[in-house]
Amino acid sequence: MRPEVFQYIQQNTELHRFLRIHPSWYRKLSRDPSMLSQMEKEAKVFYGKTFPQRMDRLQNNMSMAMMLLEMMKNFKPN
Structure with missing residues (x-):
């Protein structure tokens, strides 16, 4: 080389x-x-540094955050 x-x-x-x-x-x-x-x-x-892979990872993180927010919204303390 x-x-x-x-x-x-x-x-x-x-x-x-x-x-x-x-x-x-x-x-x-x-x-x-x-x-x-x-x-x-x-x-x-x-x-995993191509643009589509990074966008997919961002989308997965956003959906996880939305799911956690939804869980926190539905959580009712006793």
């Missing part, structure tokens, strides 16, 4: 961790360093 590619990966801890979890990317990046952007995209999907 080219030193500048490896240095870039080492500077980004999530990319470095992703590379350690998915060692097939060592070979891919050694053969074609331009695949770095593809690896970054896959790492974002892996870590």
Whole structure:
């Protein structure tokens, strides 16, 4: 792997961790360093950082909060 590619990966801890979890990317990046952007995209999907995944997580949190508010509203102390 080219030193500048490896240095870039080492500077980004999530990319470095992703590379350690998915060692097939060592070979891919050694053969074609331009695949770095593809690896970054896959790492974002892996870590749940894409926009649709973040929106889904936000929606789940909002529904949980609404459910808790509804439970608090219906709670009647004895």
